[in-house]
Amino acid sequence: MIPVDSFTLLTFIPAALALNLTPGADMMFSLGQGLRSGPRAAVAAAAGITAGGMVHVTLAGLGLGALVAAHPGLFDAIRWVGVAYLLWLAVQSLRQTTLNRSRAPALQPLQAFRDGALVNLTNPKVILFTLAFIPQFVDPTRGAVLAQFLVFGAVIGVGGMVINGAVGVFAAGLGRHLATSPRFARTLGLVSAGIFAALALRLALLQKA
Numbered sequence: 001m002i003p004v005d006s007f008t009l010l011t012f013i014p015a016a017l018a019l020n021l022t023p024g025a026d027m028m029f030s031l032g033q034g035l036r037s038g039p040r041a042a043v044a045a046a047a048g049i050t051a052g053g054m055v056h057v058t059l060a061g062l063g064l065g066a067l068v069a070a071h072p073g074l075f076d077a078i079r080w081v082g083v084a085y086l087l088w089l090a091v092q093s094l095r096q097t098t099l100n101r102s103r104a105p106a107l108q109p110l111q112a113f114r115d116g117a118l119v120n121l122t123n124p125k126v127i128l129f130t131l132a133f134i135p136q137f138v139d140p141t142r143g144a145v146l147a148q149f150l151v152f153g154a155v156i157g158v159g160g161m162v163i164n165g166a167v168g169v170f171a172a173g174l175g176r177h178l179a180t181s182p183r184f185a186r187t188l189g190l191v192s193a194g195i196f197a198a199l200a201l202r203l204a205l206l207q208k209a
Contacts, residue, residue: 003147005139011202012137012152018195019129020159022089026126027164029119033112034168042168044109048116049164050157055121056130057153061146081132086200089129090193136203 004012026049034042120126130153138148 003142003144004137004151005142008137008139009151009155012155014195015133015137015199016152016156016159018089018191018199019156020163021191022092025119026116026160027167029116030164030168031171033116034171037108037112039169039172040109041112042172043165044112045116045119046161046165046168048113048118049120050161051113052117052120053126053130053157053160054150054153055117056126057134057149057156058146060130060134061149061153080204082136083200083203085129085132086196086203090196090200094190094193 026046029049030042030045033045134149134152137152138145142148
């Protein structure tokens with residue numbers, strides 16, 4: 001039985017999609033591998049990024065699960081951190097104007113996987129997003145906090161692998177112009193900003209059960 005409420009999961013999906021579509025270090029790296037090393041390296045890099053993200057999620061889930069019982073107000077505090085961070089993400093999305101090509105050197109798929117994981121693990125924005133955002137959708141009364149974290153993390157990870165990998169594959173072939181188009185990047189920025197802002201409002205108005 002899935003440890004996450006179905007409605008909560010459906011609410012989480014747009015947030016995950018907005019995160020995945022927001023141009024950042026992960027997408028830049030996958031794009032760079034597609035441009036420099038071809039589609040196989042791009043897909044491998046996207047897989048490495050997903051693996052790194054699951055490490056963040058697992059560590060966050062383990063730590064939060066241990067703190068919930070001792071500090072019942074923790075979720076409410078994190079909620080407001082999440083509101084602020086989501087608004088910051090919305091502003092950053094609006095500022096996005098182009099997807100510059102990465103200067104990453106050509107890599108073999110295994111190297112691309114390794115470096116993709118490192119790019120994700122050393123990105124402070126990913127760490128902050130994991131700790132400040134995913135808990136908004138975790139229900140401690142359902143138990144299995146770690147399992148809930150893993151479900152939400154898997155949603156982000158799978159979506160990110162598909163989107164980042166697709167950007168890299170397109171960049172390696174006929175989609176090269178699209179992947180580097182300022183108009184395309186601006187459209188993604190507007191859509192992502194709207195979703196992040198709407199989720200920030202939802203979290204700000206959220207009442208305790």
